[in-house]
Amino acid sequence: MNLALWIAAGLLAAVALTGGVSKTFVAKEKLATIPGGQWTGDFGAGFVKTLGILELLAAIGLILPALAGVAPVLVPVTAACWVLLMIGAMITHLRHDGAAKFVALNLTYLALAAFLAWGRFGPASFA
Template sequence: MNLTLWIATALLAAVALAGGVSKAFVPKERLAGQHGGEWTRDVGVDFVRTLGVVELLAAVGLILPAVLDIAPVMVPVTAVCWVLLMVGAMITHGRLGQFGFVMLNLVYFALAVFVAWGRFGPEAFTG
């Protein structure tokens, strides 16, 4: 179970890192032109950049607290925050009729629920 939780956490961290880098560093106009990035047309550049920073922080919060054994409870807390972020992403993509992205976000949502449940419950870092 611990290995499965680490794999799920690493996958989520990779998704958060990729999304964060693209939103924080890729120009908004370029994001808006990509499939799945159409939502950026309706928001300001500061919102997109802030969301990118939040995703970068999520990537860090999913891995480093456990690896460094400094406040490892932040791993499931970050997973819960990712759940909330994915709810927003599903709503946003749903409004645009991008149901493939809704399903992808649902997978990320489920992984985050699994990590939060596992790290708050049976495989908590503190015993």
């Protein structure tokens, strides 16, 4: 169970890092041309960059507290916040035509985050 939770955390951290870097450092106009990035046209550049920063923080919060042994409860808290972020992402992607595959991808990430939150709050907690 512990190994599966670490794998889930690693995968989610990689996703969060990738999304965070692109939203934080790539221009909103360029993101809008990438498949799945059309939603950025509905929001301001500041909002998109803020989401990117939150995703970078999520990448850190999914791994670092457990590795450092400092406030490891932040791992399941971050995973629970990721669930909420993915709900928002699914709603946003549903508003755009042809985005069903991105909704399915977000649902996969949501399931991984829910598994991680459940596992680290419950049977395989760090406490």
